[in-house]
Amino acid sequence: MQQTNLKSTFLKRVLLTTSAFAILGSGAAMPKFISPIAAAAASAEAAVKTASSNLSLTQDGVTLKLGDVFYDGTRLSFSIEREGKNLPEQVISPYFPIDPKETNEKIKKRMVPEKDQKKGYLKTPEVLIDGNKLKSSHSMFGDKVTQKNTVEAEYNQLDALPDDFEMTIQVGVTRISKPFEFKVPVKKEGNMVSIKPNKTQKSGDFSYTVKQLDIASRTTRLVLDSEGQVPASSKQTGKYAPSMMYYDIVDDQGKTLQQQKVGFLNKKPRTKYHTDELYSAIGSKPQYVTIKPYTFTVDPSDWSIVGQGKGADGKFKTGDKTYIKELEMTIPVPAQ
Numbered sequence: 001m002q003q004t005n006l007k008s009t010f011l012k013r014v015l016l017t018t019s020a021f022a023i024l025g026s027g028a029a030m031p032k033f034i035s036p037i038a039a040a041a042a043s044a045e046a047a048v049k050t051a052s053s054n055l056s057l058t059q060d061g062v063t064l065k066l067g068d069v070f071y072d073g074t075r076l077s078f079s080i081e082r083e084g085k086n087l088p089e090q091v092i093s094p095y096f097p098i099d100p101k102e103t104n105e106k107i108k109k110r111m112v113p114e115k116d117q118k119k120g121y122l123k124t125p126e127v128l129i130d131g132n133k134l135k136s137s138h139s140m141f142g143d144k145v146t147q148k149n150t151v152e153a154e155y156n157q158l159d160a161l162p163d164d165f166e167m168t169i170q171v172g173v174t175r176i177s178k179p180f181e182f183k184v185p186v187k188k189e190g191n192m193v194s195i196k197p198n199k200t201q202k203s204g205d206f207s208y209t210v211k212q213l214d215i216a217s218r219t220t221r222l223v224l225d226s227e228g229q230v231p232a233s234s235k236q237t238g239k240y241a242p243s244m245m246y247y248d249i250v251d252d253q254g255k256t257l258q259q260q261k262v263g264f265l266n267k268k269p270r271t272k273y274h275t276d277e278l279y280s281a282i283g284s285k286p287q288y289v290t291i292k293p294y295t296f297t298v299d300p301s302d303w304s305i306v307g308q309g310k311g312a313d314g315k316f317k318t319g320d321k322t323y324i325k326e327l328e329m330t331i332p333v334p335a336q
Contacts, residue, residue, distance in 0.1 A: 057180045061085065062120055062173055066182045068152065069167070072216040073192035074278065076127075076134070076158060080171060081150040084120060091143060091151050093121035093174055119175035125153055126179075128168040135159040137276070156221075156260075157276050163188040190217035193334065201291075201329045205229045208245065210291060213331055220257055220279040222249060222291070227272050230295055233322050240306060242295040242322070244269035249279050252286040262318070264296075266303040291329040294321040 055066040061084050068079040082091050096102075098111045124141055127134040136155040144150040169182040193215040200209040208226035226245055236242045243264070249257040257279035282289070296319045297306045305319040 055182050055184060057182065059173070059178065059180060060176050062087070062176060064122075064171060064173075064180045064182075066169065066184065069184055069186060070189065070218075071161070071186050072189050072218055073161075073194075074158070074214050074216045074219045074221045075154060075156050076136075076161070076167075076186075077152060077154040078167075078169065079144050079147070079150050079152040080122065080125075080169075081147065082120070082122060083149065087120035088118050091122055091149055092141065093117075093123050095121070095174070114174070117174040119173075121174040122151060123172035123174070126170040127153075127155070128170075129161060130165050131168070138278075156219075156278050192216040195331060195333065197331050199329060199331065201293075201327050203324060203326045204231050206231055206245070206327070208293065208327070210329060210331065213289070215282055215333065218281045220249060220282055221277070222247060222279065223276045224291075225272075225274055229271060230269060231324055231327075233295075233297075236295070236297050236322065239299070240297050241300045242269075243298045243305065244273065245293050245295060246321075247275065247277070248292040248294060248321075248323075250290045250292055251282050251284065252288050252290075253284065255283075256292075257282065264305065268300070268303065285335070286333050288330050288332045291331065292323055293327040294323045296320070297322060 057064050063083040065081040065083070066078060067081065068077065070077045094110055095112050095117055096107055096110045098113065102108055102111065134155060135158070137157040139153070139155045141151065141153045144152040164185070164187050167182075167184050167186045169184070170179045171182075172179045195213040195215070197210050197213070200207055206226070206228035208224050210222070210224045212221070212223040214221035214223075224247070230242045230245050232242045246262060248259070251257070260278040260280075296308075298304060299306055307317055307319040309317060311317045
């Protein structure tokens with residue numbers, strides 16, 4: 001999924017397995033969240049952290065502490081804790097940079113001059129790897145719900161990084177002129193298995209090709225290309241239609257991995273997609289995994305998902321999945 005900013009989220013609906021994580025680039029506040037992948041990392045009793053965690057810097061009465069630095073080949077992440085007196089309860093800055101061309105009223109209300117902003121909000125971090133700007137097509141920044149006054153940043157779909165590097169993190173704080181700058185050595189944790197099957201599965205006019213499957217200690221990454229008209233079930237004809245294609249990953253014990261985020265646009269699906277998604281860790285050492293493509297049923301009048309919304313039990317429903325059996329693909333996993 002391509003990186004977006006807060007402006008596009010007014011138009012884009014996102015189906016999340018939990019609450020929302022702020023997309024990096026806006027610097028604006030979003031609801032609290034813990035992703036399935038971050039949750040798995042937080043619950044790992046024997047989680048290995050770099051020796052450089054818990055660095056601390058103080059400026060003008062505000063202290064920032066860097067911790068939870070982690071890199072496994074597919075995901076780079078860290079947390080920042082804020083301390084100080086008379087600071088706003090919210091940690092992430094709600095403000096947007098001033099843009100005279102902006103027309104969205106919700107965004108314009110958050111364009112506040114620096115001198116009028118409240119002191120102590122954290123801005124979106126800038127990250128350098130060995131002195132060069134980090135390239136990541138999917139990055140997120142949000143509250144760490146397991147720790148008060150703490151935010152966490154997560155970078156996925158990374159360009160190739162070395163196993164060892166120096167990471168520089170520059171964090172601006174409102175009403176403090178000089179950014180906080182952390183420099184920390186990072187070493188890749190664990191051994192990532194990268195499989196490039198280049199295998200294609202086809203049904204009717206639709207086909208997809210799995211280009212890459214990365215299995216790391218805390219994440220699983222799936223990269224594929226698809227082409228053609230998505231097949232429709234008997235319930236997805238007439239007044240209804242199928243959505244774009246989505247993909248579950250199931251291990252050889254039948255466990256379905258939890259996808260970090262399932263994005264949805266209220267418009268007719270395209271006939272070509274490049275998919276690059278993250279899932280939870282497989283955990284065990286499977287002999288194979290199965291890719292299980294599925295669609296949601298949508299209403300073409302507004303391209304909304306049928307059955308999505310709050311259910312009778314008060315819980316949010318994402319709609320039913322329609323799996324396409326003939327498109328399932330088994331990928332052998334080499335011994336790790």
